[in-house]
Amino acid sequence: MTKPIILTGLRANNDLTLGNYFGGMLPIIDMAQQKSDEYQINMFIPDLHSFTTPIKHELLYSQIIQTAKLFAAAGLPLDNDSIYLYRQSYVPAHSELTWILDCFTYTGELARMTQFKDKSNLDESKLLLLKKEQNKLLTLSTSVGLYNYPVLMAADILLYGAKYVPVGDDQTQHLEFTRDIAERMNSKFGELFVVPEAVKKQHEFFGNDQGLRIMDLVDPTRKMSKSATSDKGVIFLSDTPDEAAKKIMGATTDDKAFVAYDPLEQPGISNLLQISALLSGKELEAVIEKHAGQERYGDFKKEVAEQVKSFLVHFQEQLKQVDEAAVMSKLESSEKAMNEQANATLYRVQQAVGLRPKA
Numbered sequence: 001m002t003k004p005i006i007l008t009g010l011r012a013n014n015d016l017t018l019g020n021y022f023g024g025m026l027p028i029i030d031m032a033q034q035k036s037d038e039y040q041i042n043m044f045i046p047d048l049h050s051f052t053t054p055i056k057h058e059l060l061y062s063q064i065i066q067t068a069k070l071f072a073a074a075g076l077p078l079d080n081d082s083i084y085l086y087r088q089s090y091v092p093a094h095s096e097l098t099w100i101l102d103c104f105t106y107t108g109e110l111a112r113m114t115q116f117k118d119k120s121n122l123d124e125s126k127l128l129l130l131k132k133e134q135n136k137l138l139t140l141s142t143s144v145g146l147y148n149y150p151v152l153m154a155a156d157i158l159l160y161g162a163k164y165v166p167v168g169d170d171q172t173q174h175l176e177f178t179r180d181i182a183e184r185m186n187s188k189f190g191e192l193f194v195v196p197e198a199v200k201k202q203h204e205f206f207g208n209d210q211g212l213r214i215m216d217l218v219d220p221t222r223k224m225s226k227s228a229t230s231d232k233g234v235i236f237l238s239d240t241p242d243e244a245a246k247k248i249m250g251a252t253t254d255d256k257a258f259v260a261y262d263p264l265e266q267p268g269i270s271n272l273l274q275i276s277a278l279l280s281g282k283e284l285e286a287v288i289e290k291h292a293g294q295e296r297y298g299d300f301k302k303e304v305a306e307q308v309k310s311f312l313v314h315f316q317e318q319l320k321q322v323d324e325a326a327v328m329s330k331l332e333s334s335e336k337a338m339n340e341q342a343n344a345t346l347y348r349v350q351q352a353v354g355l356r357p358k359a
């Protein structure tokens with residue numbers, strides 16, 4: 001009776017960007033809709049992961065609810081019983097299993113995670129920025145949370161026995177770690193966990209076309225990112241349509257004065273072509289063809305700016321229509337079901353390590 005599980009999370013550590021919408025949200029919603037007949041879909045908001053790097057805590061709670069509402073506005077069906085939408089911190093078993101797994105994880109395993117190495121360096125500049133903004137004294141050091149976060153991620157997956165977890169390149173190592181710790185626990189204590197499929201199988205299952213990358217408008221050689229240090233090159237779903245249009249008009253281009261799709265030589269213009277295709281729902285090729293050779297970048301930008309504007313007007317209208325009570329009730333009913341599933345796994349683990357009597 002139980003269906004295999006697909007699990008995916010989207011961090012709520014800031015407002016979401018146009019990149020998150022087209023590259024993260026829409027594909028997840030499509031996948032959930034397509035696979036929900038055969039699979040249980042666990043979509044969660046990893047709120048405990050939100051502050052492994054510094055954030056503005058006074059905004060977090062509303063960002064979490066906002067993320068759930070954004071999913072609804074982007075078309076996630078709230079009435080599909082095979083799709084669960086829940087907040088990680090409302091299922092305390094995530095934290096409890098993390099502690100237990102911590103005690104079977106080696107410090108060396110976590111220290112060599114590239115994301116830990118990258119983010120712990122990157123943090124210093126971000127910390128300084130926050131420090132300036134908030135005018136508070138923050139210690140310039142890396143948190144144990146950032147170091148430990150792959151273990152929490154392993155708990156997120158193993159509690160439900162999820163086989164399929166769509167992972168981007170930056171999460172590959174963490175998924176491998178999840179498999180390692182699951183196998184380690186299974187060989188020590190007997191079959192406790194379902195081991196998720198290896199990365200290669202995940203790619204086969206989800207398809208390999210994770211290629212979409214909307215680039216930063218100011219520095220089009222970098223990915224548009226919700227935690228970018230400057231907002232100028234980032235379109236947030238919460239930007240006013242006029243603000244967003246301005247950002248498009250101010251996008252960095254080049255001096256070739258000839259619209260062409262060439263991400264290496266003309267990254268800014270190519271990015272705008274890509275954005276235009278996504279916003280208009282047209283094939284990229286068709287958009288390239290339409291604008292090829294256009295000499296006045298201003299005219300081209302104006303067109304894309306109009307598209308961004310009407311997209312945001314429409315999306316924000318949809319967001320307003322989202323029934324917050326329905327979203328809250330979806331979260332709460334999902335959390336009830338997830339607590340049952342997660343606690344059952346946690347109890348087996350507690351028994352295995354000797355915290356609870358064996359049946």
Ligand code: ATP
Nearest residue numbers: 011019020023024168212213214223224225226227
């Ligand atoms: P952060 O800076 O906090 O890492 P981010 O904007 O990179 O923020 P993630 O939380 O890492 O966002 O990713 C969420 C989802 O959005 C992922 O599925 C990711 O592939 C997708 N995504 C993020 N940025 C882009 C982008 N510029 N273009 C397309 N997809 C993106």
Ligand code: MG
Nearest residue numbers: 170225226227
């Ligand atoms: Mg990212």
